[in-house]
Amino acid sequence: MPLALDLTGRVALVTGGARGIGLGITRALVAAGASVVTCSRSAVEAVPGTTHRVCDVRDPAAVEELVASLVASLGRLDVLVNNAGGAPAVEAATASPRFHERVVGLNLLAPLQLAQAANAVMQQQEAGGAIVNISSVSASRPAPTIAAYAAAKAGLDSLTASLAMEWAPRVRVNAIDVGLCRTEQTGDHYGDDASVAAIEHTIPLGRMARPDEVGHVAAFLASDLASYVSGASLACHGGGETPAFLLVQKGLA
Secondary structure, three states: OOOOOOOOOOOOEEEEEOHHHHHHHHHHHHOOOOOOEEOOOOOOOOOOOOEEEOOOOOOOHHHHHHHHHHHHOOOOOOEEEEOOOOOOOOOOOOOOHHHHHHHHHHHHHHHHHHHHHHHHHHHHOOEEEEEEEEHHHHHHHOOOOHHHHHHHHHHHHHHHHHHHEEEEEEOOEEEEEEEEEEOOOOOHHHHHHHHHHHHHHOOOOOOOEEEHHHHHHHHHOOOOOOOOOOEEEEOOOOOOOHHHHHHHHHHOO
């Protein structure tokens, strides 16, 4: 029997799904046959084959309204991908309480609120559903200038395992710990082409990820091919980071 990653007939919601890593995820789900709804805080052009909704995922009332309207129009919700997140680099010593509150709110509390709303629907469906949280390698390594973000992602990995246990067997919950990925914001984060190339030398696979590669992992976790995978934090980081002493030894640091 051939293996098939088929999401035909399933409805998926991808937060922040119209650009960056989220765009790669959206395209992968569409290619697998899913009906995909994306959302963001502002109106943007919908990805071909999808619909787009405006929603601030940090607002619990807006999240409830989003999920309710999606189910009312499409009849079900089978897949939630909590992709919206991020934070600018700011020294923890000088960041304001409001800044930390917003970072944790976007990267931890918003995924929880969305997961709660999605779970309420999925628990009533015969086939249940799948939730995929987009986390980060920063969850498990020191991360100066993004301390609150890293702490929130560590919390998201922990939340993933707890929800998987609590909401089983009908709903599976997994996370993807994403490493460095090339997006339209790569230059803003990592500098010019020479800087990016130097960074890529430190990755065992020799390059940053492409958004579609993260999308393939998300589509797998959402599919029946991952029917016995739940509570996992799956690394998608090209082999990790070369230890600093080896970089020095090779003259790369």
